[in-house]
Amino acid sequence: MTIHTPQSQLTAAGRGRLYIGGEAVAGEGETFAVINPGTEEVIAEVAGASAGQVEAAIGAARRAYDSGVWCDLPAAERAQALRRLMAALAAQRDRLVELSVREAGCPVSSGSMAAQVHAPLQHGLDTIELFLQLPEFEENPLPFEQRLTPRGGAVQSLRRHLPVGVVAAISAYNFPFYTNLWKVLPALITGNTVILRPNPLTPLAALVFGEAAEAAGLPPGVLNVIAEQGAGGAVALSTHADVDMVAFTGSTGVGKQVMVQAAPTMKRLQLELGGKSAQIYMPDSVAQAGMAAAMVAMGHAGQGCAHGTRVFVPEADKAQALEAMAAPLAKVKIGDPADPQTQMGPVISAAQRDRCERYVALAVEAGAKVVYGGKRPEGLAKGFFFEPTILDTPDNKNPAAQEEIFGPVVSVIGYRDLDHLVEMANDSPYGLSGYVTGKDIKQAIGVASKIRTGTVNVNGGLLSAYASSGGWKQSGVGRERGVEGLRVYQQIQAMNIQGA
Known part of the structure; x- marks a missing residue:
């Protein structure tokens, strides 16, 4: 259209x-x-x-x-x-x-x-x-x-x-x-x-x-x-x-x-x-994490309170997962939302774009590394655009992992074991949504049941008039x-x- x-x-x-x-x-x-x-x-x-x-x-x-x-x-x-x-x-x-x-x-x-x-x-x-x-x-x-x-x-x-x-x-x-x-x-x-x-x-x-x-x-x-x-x-x-x-x-x-x-x-x-939802990849499903950042970025430039902006992967697989997540972003077409070829549009305002920039800077100051993006895209003189951004985040205490940015910015965090994973996923003032991807359904549901959030999605989500959603804690x-x-x-x- x-x-x-x-x-x-x-x-x-x-x-x-x-x-x-x-x-x-x-x-x-x-x-x-x-x-x-x-x-x-x-x-x-x-x-x-x-x-x-x-x-x-x-x-x-x-x-x-x-x-x-x-x-x-x-x-x-x-x-x-x-x-x-x-x-x-x-x-x-x-x-x-x-x-x-x-x-x-x-x-x-x-x-x-x-x-x-x-x-x-x-x-x-x-x-x-x-x-x-x-x-x-x-x-x-x-x-x-x-x-x-x-x-x-x-x-x-x-x-x-x-x-x-x-x-x-x-x-x-x-x-x-x-x-x-x-x-x-x-x-x-x-x-x-x-x-x-x-x-x-x-x-x-x-x-x-x-x-x-x-x-x-x-x-x-x-x-x-x-x-x-x-x-x-x-x-x-x-x-x-x-x-x-x-x-x-x-x-x-x-x-x-x-x-x-x-x-x-x-x-x-x-x-x-607000939300700062966990997007969790179980040890048997790290290979599926490649689109984790792209889904947030192309989900209305990350402007969704239920987006999984904290991506959790096993520490041993983090480098591999970061590389896999960055690859699809290079192909994302950013531009005028009226163009049918555009895959990712702007954030809503200059103030919101500035917020994205500020939190990337705060994240880096606290030890994170920019793996992809992190700035305004080149070649777009008009519009409130911000690049899809992946942050290699050292821990869940980083400002980019604790605060809702409301833009195309994800923090990737490594976990040692499932107990460490659940502890970090719940270490948030927010509790709106959450995502668990895993081949072992019993294990995935076991982790999902421990996440303190108003909605949790296992291997997919649902948008239906018949299923409610709502926030826990400060969500x-x-x-x-x-x-x-x-x-x-x-x-x-x-x-x-x-x-x-």
Whole structure:
């Protein structure tokens, strides 16, 4: 697919697209530019929401929830409306792909485009069907003697699952449509109302949700979409008394701020935060480590919180593994994400590119060696590009092994034995994901079961609406996808009933 939409159309698409109380409105706040990270060109100018419009969005969501116009609908009717919403989004598939290229910098032909657009469009429908399979009421397992009153009457104890209320959805820049959808759809199908606030670097994919809500005929206030350059609106969403829950994807540092801001009103939280996941090669599978670095680099330039950026191999095989990992990187085509030949695009901003440079320097100061990359690529005068980088890291204490860089940089670390491996894999403030590759399945599962992380993948991964993911330790709170990713948007009411 070749991207060819005129820039004038992209710019026009970014104006006047906030969606508040069932109406598309022009932003009354500061206007800000959306930059193509592959070319540094301005692709759109967005008039952001004013403080008054943020307040209006919260008020519209509050009124819509309290009125029962959405949460009191039978689940089947909410599902029908949300299928229309998904159909409206699916009709914009090509536009969403283009936005993933132009505002997020994802190469148009990259395998990452499946997670950017194609998988979420299917996952939305799957989420609706999964929710319809879940009971609203579940019986508590009372022992027989507690099921009778002293007078011989019957006792029943039930758990009822109800929506939380008004949800503030604050999404990330790396997979904007994906992270938008994985907050909006579960929150809406469970009966909540939503204010969606995208990352300022990638607001355009979120504004499409307002158009889809209008096309689907959602009641006013059920879904509201605002955009802003600063953080004032996000702070308001995480502090306002009329907001009952905050769902946030982003860095651990900002996630901690959200927790502090939400604490006075004790909001429900769902946070998917940073990661420094272990990519483990068992002694019988070192030969498969050759693509370990390339998978991270070509996985949206390493901008994925679940990427396996700490690569563990046996110490005796480390030199061989480093050589094998470096070879594929020499063939990786870096460049404009709109070019179908491009395999790896830019990071999102100049600041993020500088972060990659800084951490490579810190790693080297702490004893690491650059095996491949480590700098800005030559011949690309424009764009926020950074070379795919392999660091021969002496130990797991190195800054590049402990901190999330969020770029195409991997640390390769040797282990003496399996106990040493597990110790290092768990020596991290993060616990989002992990990967174990091994021919001896029993041995591989044994290691995987000892990794303290919210998800662990043995000989492959899975991206499904039916399987949840979520962070342990400083990688987050709560789950996304699956049953748990629906129930997090619900609260439990215990209902104890005695016969008259």
